[in-house]
Amino acid sequence: MKGKRHGIEVSIALADAVKLCDADVIAAYPITPQTHIVEHLAELVAEGELDAEYIPVESEHSALSACLGSAAAGARTFTATAGQGLELMHEVLYVASGMRLPIVMAVANRALSAPLSVWGDHSDAMAVRDTGWIQIFTENGQEVVDQIICAFKIAEHHKVLLPVMVHLDGFNLSHVIEPIEMPDQQDVCSFAPHNRSPLTLHPNHPVAMGDFAPPVVFTEAKWAQEQAMLSVKPTIIEVWDEFARKFGRPYKPVECYKCDGAKNLLFTMGSFSETAMTAVDKLRQAGVDIGLVRLRLWRPFPFEEFRAAVKDAETLLVLDRCISSGGPGGPVASELKSALYNLDKKPKVVSFVGGLGGRDITVAGFEKIIVDGLELAEKGQERIFEIVGVRE
């Protein structure tokens, strides 16, 4: 089912994908670099192209609260945010996942103040990794569109019923114009039909949501939620497989590039992966033994797939776009280390933090990370993590 590819800004394409999914309610507060997404959705609603309720709110906290209500009533609900906005939503994120509401949110990843920065960074995504939302990282514009469509199907699936965040790097992805193939409306409707939650607010079937739980039952409630989170991975893979059959683009939780037989692996998430691939290509030609592993699914963390991808590697170089302040460097690196800790045979992990607040890492930058990382792995790392390109 091949459509026509045309140049379009990724934010606009994302909003069009939400339209293709026929969202019922959109509540969002514009924040850079997410603004174009909700601006375009507001236009689509105003022009009658999308039959949805667009709720103007006074803050991100209210935006997600409005989404909470509409999702509880059974409406297909979308919102988008970034950086500080995601932090302002923070407490409501727990309510949405605890109440098992299938909200879909696009996050145009941005650094967190201070100093004020509107540019790309994964600090916002990492700060909300324990809120019970499914988190998917995207690499390019096409993937953003595809993952938004999949996100609605995943979130509303009867075996899932959890909110989903689709992460796209601020500016690096949100504001670039890429050739994107927009799926056909008919195909999207048949792929991701509106799947009503079995438990919604309705006058004829009264139900109380998010109720008070005393200590004697809170653990059980959280474990029930955690069991749901732990069991969604097969469903996500099933949805991605179905997407591949219908639209011809396959997606996996962990992807490997030139990993076969590679002793050294570089690990990335988000839009840096394509730059890193070019660096891997160049170094491979120069005879360096290097492959690339990239993670698409961050929550729930795909432990088996990740362990399988690195099982033959000796060195794993990890790039984090976030600092876990006063901690082990990057949150991703520390997570990967903990995923490997109990294995007998595991690669040595070298942790890098870089690309903060929109700092670009070029192909040459990645080549340097790889070369330096391999050297550090050999002679041993003195620091807990290395910071990329900082001026001393």
Place this chain on the structure above:
Amino acid sequence: MAKSENELTWKDIEIGAAVIEPGSAAAYRTGDWRSQRPTYDFSRCLKCGICFVFCPEGCIRQNQKGFFEANPYYCKGCGICAYECPTRVIVMREEEEK
């Protein structure tokens, strides 16, 4: 509620921990954090029902003899009934005391 809150397993929890049975809060032992409980000397009781009116927990009922008494399953021990009682029927005592 079919099971008391002590017997609920995680598998019994509804999706999103929703409560689908109206009035099920009656099954929760809200009196278990009480540090003081009301005790009664009914010889002075006028059966006026002022304690019943003021009880914020709504846990006071008339017993078979017509005296008003708090249900310890729900009574949080706030002492408002003892404060409002015009004839000092009710005295708050520490939980450990007899």
